[in-house]
Amino acid sequence: MTAPLLEVRDLVVRYPARARRTPPVLAVDRISFTVAAGETVALVGESGSGKSSTAAAVLMLRKPEGGSVRFDGRELTTVDERGLRALRRGVQPVFQDPHGSLSPRKAVFDAVAEPLRVQGRWDPTTGPARVAELLDLVRLDRSVARRLPHELSGGQCQRVGIARALASEPKLLVLDEPVSALDPSVRAGVINLFTELQDELGLAQLFICHDLALVRHVAHRVAVLHRGRVVESGPARQVCDAPTHDHTRELLSSVPAFDHLTER
Amino acid sequence: MSGRALLEVEGLRITATRPHEVDLVRDLSFAVAAGEMLAVVGESGAGKSVTARAVLGLLPAGLRVSGHVRFDGRELVGGTGAAHRALWGRRMAFVPQDALSVLSPVHTVGDQLALAVRSVRGVGRKAALEQAVAALDRVGIPDAARRARAYPHEFSGGMRQRAVIAMATVNDPDLVVADEPTTALDPTVQARILDMLAAFREQAGMAVVLVTHDLAVAAAHADRVLVMYAGRHVESGPVHRVLRAPRAPYTAGLIASLPARHAVSRYLPAMSGAPATAGALPPGCAFAPRCPAATDSCTRHEPEPVEWHDGHWASCHRIAELPRRTADLFERTGT
Known part of the structure; x- marks a missing residue:
């Protein structure tokens, strides 16, 4: 088996305390996951679950406190400035606010x-x-x-x-809530574009999102984050259709179900 | 609609006058019965927020309103605003998207609620504060007596929105207008607050106008839904009818493009183009350039609402010729 394109292991991201006598904030607490070439992996969670901090670490916009991020066979956390510049071309972000x-x-x-x-x-x-x-x-x-x-x-x-x-x-796109700021009638078109680009260019995608119903559509695999930890992961359809962790169930039930209303 | 409506909007037109005249809402009519929840659904620029504010009499300067807004039979359009002032807080209340925009940062939450009580009822400070604490308790704020002494910045976003709902409902209004009240919140918090609002509404028998861009929110909580596009009526009726069997292609497209829980394809049915904006409307039906069912006549005349089925109205020239399953219009047509 070939090595995955992106391999994140035991990632720790901590933010300094906001005020005196308060502890630093542990945003990401030993998260591990992989993304293979041509694959879409979703990180799902509420605000504060650590998904955007993980994305920032993968994009090397924030240096993690611990753990390793391997991209295309190179360790990102120890690479020097020049090597980083070369590697960054391979990992490109798309942000929420268009x-x-x-x-x-x-x-x-x-x-x-x-x-x-x-x-x-x-x-x-x-x-x-x-x-x-x-x-x-x-x-x-x-x-x-x-x-x-x-x-x-x-x-x-x-x-x-x-x-x-x-x-x-790039070989990997990091998509941080790429459609949540868009009008509902244009969301599906942009979502389809990501899928088409993957089919045409073989792009891998790290898809950050809070909507499990959407994730089920676009992702191959999903990791559900809660308070900086992965509480459940697996094939997207399996996790969404038969969740095993309470927090995944809560996330799913918070998206009002449409299927019972529409004839699909 | 049976009986007299609590709120009647008829032929509403809202016009921005600066820098030049642009109609934001045109020929809009709807009614809300006592105790009913109406969801007003639309995208940015659909005119849903200005409609909510016109009902409340809270439009910013520079917007002109014509047509009729009647509350319990009384006309609210025109006049000096005294009619609205007599209703605010007592009979009609507002829940905005951003709780911090209506909460004072320098007063405790309890004091602000108590002030809302005292501004309407002639009760003493102590009694008002007791009612404030009871109101916070009703909206699910734990340890309400202690939390009443906290300032808004000490509340989480969800708790703040609960406090604003408590403030809007503390004097038992007949109508609450909520403009995207949970959009800025996490989905799990959003669901809990909407459930609370729905339960509370039933208990108190108040009517709610819920403005949202999210059809799923409307599906879960509203009795009736009004879908707007480019400042006009697109479709309205009982929520289960409109969402299960939409007749206007725009509504059908919105529903079809939502991720379905059991879909097999990785592709979603998508609408082409972008929402029409006021001031740059295409001729005829504003949705025609994006509509897979549009014909030449659609680009010539604007459609008027037609009653398709008992209380279910749609504004579409082709209403009678569309397929029974209108979602079929949007089978993956590309991006």
Whole structure:
């Protein structure tokens, strides 16, 4: 069996105390999971469960206090600055707030070209075609390239964010609640886009979410987080259809069931 | 609707006047009977929040209202606002999305609730505080007598929202208008608070207008639902009818695109395009550019609500020609 693309073992993330005489906050308490190439793994939990802290550690935006994060055969927690820069290209984030993650003064074309320029891969002759290709990939009309974020809908902005992430040709996308800020009528389209991109490009995805019904749809495997620990994990359909931990059951029952109302 | 409605909205139009005139809500009519819960469902820009605020008389300056809002038979549109002031707190109350926007940070929760009691009833301080504690207890705040002495920042988000619900309901109003009251909260907390509100409503016999973008919330708690799109009525009726057998393609698409608990495919049925925005509405039916059932005539005239079935109304030109299972319109049509 080949090694997984991402292997997180005994991860610990702790935040310093907010006030004197209060203990530091243990946000992630020895979490372990793996993501294989081409696989979608979901981390599910409420706010404070440690899912975003785990994502920040995987993206190397926050140095973990303990444990190991191995990506593509390299240990991220001990790698030096130069090695990190090279590895970061392989792990790209898509954030929750579609407008907030784009510069309001940068046109879509420049936003998508920016990662190529920063990484020294910008070629003035082929660059524009590459940007157009990336817009095609996220199903955006090429005419949006000249527009500014405020002229776009939330769903379009999120697609620009995804195109930016894809510009680096990553192997893993870290999706932190990528549709919860979107209008209900555009959510399904963006969710389908992630699935299509996985089928087309073989991308692995770490999907952070609080909605188990959605996770059942998109993820292959799921880990349920509660107070910084994994309380249940396994194939997404198994965990959602036959949960064994009380907290998973509570998460499931808090999403009002629709199926009994609709004829599906 | 049987009997006289507690709240009647008829031909409501809300217009933003700056920088230029834009209609945010057009030709909207609905009614809420005493003790009933109506969910107003829509996406951003659908006009649901301004509608709620027009009912309450809390619209910001610069918005013009016309049409009728009648509460217990009395007209609230036009006039000086005295009609609304006579109702606030006593007969009609508001629960906003952000609890901190209505709680004072420098007074204890108990004192604020007691003030709400004293502003309506001529009771003494001590009696008012006792009623405040009882109200906190009713909304499920544990150890209410002690928590009443705490400040809002010492409460969790869920507890704050409970305190605001306690404040809105402490004087037994006939109508509570709640604008996305649980959207900012965790799903498990959200479910508990909505259950509490629903149980409380039944006990107290008050009517609730619940504004939400979440159809599942409407399905779980409301008696009737009003679906809005681009400032207009799309579909309304008993919640089980509308959600089980939607007739407007927009409602059908919203329901079809929710993740189903037993679905097999990894793909969801998706709607194309983005929600229409006021000021840039397409001609005819605002949903037509995204609608898989739209024909030429849909882009020429706006549809009026048609009664499809006893109390179940839909605004769609093609209501009679659509397939029985309207969800079939949205079988994976791409992204």
